[in-house]
Amino acid sequence: MTLLYAFGSNGNGQLGVHHVKDLNIPERCIGIPETESLVKVVGGGNHAAALTKTGRIYMTGDIVQSTTFHIPTWLQDHVWIDVACGWSFTLVVSNQGHVYGFGIARSGELGTPLPSNTNNKDNSTELVAIHLDTKIVSVACGWRHAIALDDHGQVYGWGWNRHGQLGEPLSQKPYIQAPRLLPFISQPPKIKQITCGHTFSMLRAEDGTLYGFGSNKYGQLDIPDPMKSRHISTGWHHVAASIATNDTRSYQLYTWGRNDHAQTVPFLYPVDQFVCGSEHMLAVHHNKIYAWGWNEHGNCTSDKGSVLEPLEITELLPKGNIVLLGAGCATSWIAIDTFIV
Template sequence: MAAPITAVFSWGANSYGQLGLGHHRDHLLPENLKNFPEDVKTIVGGGGHTLFLTGNGELHVCGSNNKGQLGLGHTSDISKLVRVPDLGPLKQIACGWNHTVAITENDELLCWGSNTHGQLTLKESIVTKPRKIEVSGSDCPRFAAVSGGLRHTLAVSTDGQLWTWGAGKKGQLGWTDSKMRVPQQWNKPVHNLVKEDEVDVKFVQVAAGAYHSAALSDMGVVYVWGCNKWSQLAQPKSPNPKQTPQRLDPTLFDGFRIKSIHSGWTHMMAVTEDESVYTWGRNDYGQLGRPAAKVLANGNTESESNATPTNTTPDCCHIPTEISILNNAKQIACGAEHSLAITKDNKLLAWGWNEHGMCADGTKTNVLLPKQVQGLDGHVASKVGVGAGHCYAFCQ
């Protein structure tokens, strides 16, 4: 039996009350949250809203609600956690910038919030209460995984099929029509069939960025597509998006299978089957957790472990690179441009964008290397969750 949660801390951006503290002030260090639901299973956040999913499937929410993204039937912001009423048990939740998607205990999809780009598949531009996503066709699929991007949504059905909808201008939906045109947006789930050697690829996880997308196959292979302005597709940065899923060569990860993928707005992380952690994509805020490589007099580059972080950290890197301090991490979570990790020795680390204090070191200076979070008052973090610029830690 898991140890009970003894404390919950939140920090970072709080303009909409997304920290659940009853006010709208940012916090540069963790603040103790007095009231929180028991048995929290998952914490996720969007641009300014926060969702807590409990072990019995209840949903508790706070923060920005101008588009109804809290699912409470109105559009007023909430600065303290409240339970969403009249909602059946949920298995999984995901946030876009200002929309929310969930999977029910019956493997159906629910959605609410902004629908300005078709990310909810409905007719209304704003939906303030959870509504079912209908999938056309005789065989209505059941769903096992979902992820929200800035204005698009990805899902995997229980049979391993990939589904995409919402904004598509940057190729983030991963398909083109019969005339090879990229949809500007699409307001219904589209089955995106991916084949390798004439065999349908089966997927188990999806991860949506701002304008790019990624999916993980049951064989531990990563597929990416969409915007590559910041090398988030593990290719040299380019203004030209990839319109269909591209398979990443396993040699990029030393030949190991990938067991989980994580995406910020413009950077990515992958955990291999041997518990190594790789990062790639945008890095101008330090979101990759790696220093700049120093060019030596002989033209070679100094190894990352010996390099020193400087203000000349490359703005991006297309080569997935192992971050040794994160190996065997118990949990990893990506915000918009920052990340958190709980290490094997129970340290909570943060790095990347720090304008609102999301790296919890008491400053607003960006953090280039994973750095231990301050201010937990001796508590040990067992679970973390992030939004675009805010963070939560559950401690035991």
């Protein structure tokens, strides 16, 4: 059976453990049936979402006003293939390739005209269709911007663009309401993976080449050369990427960008999985879990403000196979297939 554990910041119950206290020791999440197999867990400002292989999305936190995971009523009539959380909004993709959003959209995050009152919370629990004339396969959210990948390898963007995180030239109008195809080089590569930081975006092409745009204040766009990555993840101001090693099941991890909390210190072991939180990291090496970086809310399990080198946290969790890592804004989740004795 698959169990989900959480630790870190727990504002508005975003960890899904039935209370609102921050945790530096993992606790089991409540509400997701043990029979469900998880494929993704993501966190936003004070909310989280978990996607299952059966196409269901369970949520917890402020948008759904709950401290445990459950399926919101507005997500019950579709089969879902992807979900992403921004600061105060969430995007979902149906198995038909349609994109919907809900939450608070102050910068065009839901692909619609901004309300005259930017504090307006109308439609925060109403599914809003985001119109794209193509079949979308995945979405990614930054603080207040979003990008979407279609089945042809093209990327579309909308929302906040003050730092050029949508690939558009900076202008007096800092947001883009309607989704548009991202401008690119003369012969655009086929993109296979998309991800967003706080105010930047990162793309991985079919051949492993990385492309980034937006804020580069902390060097998060200074992609190591050469870099042919197999997978990427982004925090608020840092990036992690893996390249293949001789062991085809494991990858070498590279990190760059902001390092004020040691979030980009080297991880010396090959990784089986990894994920960036806002300013921290989780990684798996041979079924052992490590955490490092910003730890103010316990999201690396220590009692220190920052964990300055990778800390093994395996013993804090039940024995089993680690199947999934998730992270958000000072939040961490680990899904485990527990051993049956």
